[in-house]
Amino acid sequence: MSWEEMFKGDFAAEDVRAYGTLVENLHAVQNALAAMPMDREAIDGLAADLASWRDRLEPAVTDEQHQVNGRVAELPVRGHAMLPELRVSSRTKDRVEGTVRFGRWFMGGGMAVHGGAVSLLFDEVLGILASLAAGGITRTAYLHTDYRALTPIDTDLEAVAWIDRVEGRKWFVRGEIRHGDVVCAEGEGLFLRLLPEQGLGRRTED
Numbered sequence: 001m002s003w004e005e006m007f008k009g010d011f012a013a014e015d016v017r018a019y020g021t022l023v024e025n026l027h028a029v030q031n032a033l034a035a036m037p038m039d040r041e042a043i044d045g046l047a048a049d050l051a052s053w054r055d056r057l058e059p060a061v062t063d064e065q066h067q068v069n070g071r072v073a074e075l076p077v078r079g080h081a082m083l084p085e086l087r088v089s090s091r092t093k094d095r096v097e098g099t100v101r102f103g104r105w106f107m108g109g110g111m112a113v114h115g116g117a118v119s120l121l122f123d124e125v126l127g128i129l130a131s132l133a134a135g136g137i138t139r140t141a142y143l144h145t146d147y148r149a150l151t152p153i154d155t156d157l158e159a160v161a162w163i164d165r166v167e168g169r170k171w172f173v174r175g176e177i178r179h180g181d182v183v184c185a186e187g188e189g190l191f192l193r194l195l196p197e198q199g200l201g202r203r204t205e206d
């Protein structure tokens with residue numbers, strides 16, 4: 001199964017672009033919000049604006065097969081608004097490489113990325129490779145992260161993933177997040193190629 005077959009939501013190109021702009025603006029808002037000082041007037045105004053967003057969005061909620069978020073193969077991280085924007089520069093069945101810049105939204109402290117967000121990025125980049133290598137959707141069985149140095153926000157980082165070994169349906173994948181010559185974190189994960197009855201949108205107990 002190709003990447004496009006796995007994730008293509010079959011949206012018109014101009015709608016894809018528009019959704020990309022929406023996610024971009026959302027991320028900018030998140031970063032600015034995470035960096036705002038205590039300003040009661042701004043807080044009250046923003047809270048009212050966000051309440052109107054809720055009123056607009058909640059009546060239109062749809063099911064997983066029809067949502068846009070995470071289903072736009074043409075956008076970075078499939079347009080998944082929860083994820084840091086990993087820009088994949090090279091994608092083969094053996095190796096995935098890309099750059100990522102975590103904004104202030106992802107800061108844990110000390111102007112460094114929250115450890116959970118580092119693992120989140122590993123789940124994505126290792127998962128991309130596992131799915132490409134397995135030729136179908138995979139699911140994370142475990143994910144191990146070693147934090148070697150603080151991962152800085154607001155700067156371009158390199159993310160790489162490669163296949164360690166394969167045993168039947170089990171894909172053992174490794175990766176690194178680097179800032180220049182510094183290895184900030186190492187990741188290792190086991191991804192299981194899903195059986196037909198475990199397909200997208202199905203829980204294991206279904």
Ligand SMILES: CCCCCCCC(=O)SCCNC(=O)CCNC(=O)[C@H](O)C(C)(C)COP(=O)(O)OP(=O)(O)OC[C@H]1O[C@@H](n2cnc3c(N)ncnc32)[C@H](O)[C@@H]1OP(=O)(O)O
Pocket residue numbers: 123124125127128131138139140141142168170190192195204
């Ligand atoms: C492109 C998109 C990238 C996005 C990537 C993001 C991916 C995700 O985040 S997925 C969400 C997070 N993951 C989950 O919620 C998974 C929850 N768990 C499950 O669904 C199941 O336990 C699942 C699918 C992992 C394995 O279940 P199942 O397919 O029934 O496999 P099962 O028969 O138990 O085990 C198969 C083999 O894997 C091994 N295995 C399974 N889980 C583990 C584990 N945690 N550790 C070590 N080995 C394991 C088993 O020992 C067995 O090995 P062997 O064949 O050698 O005896």
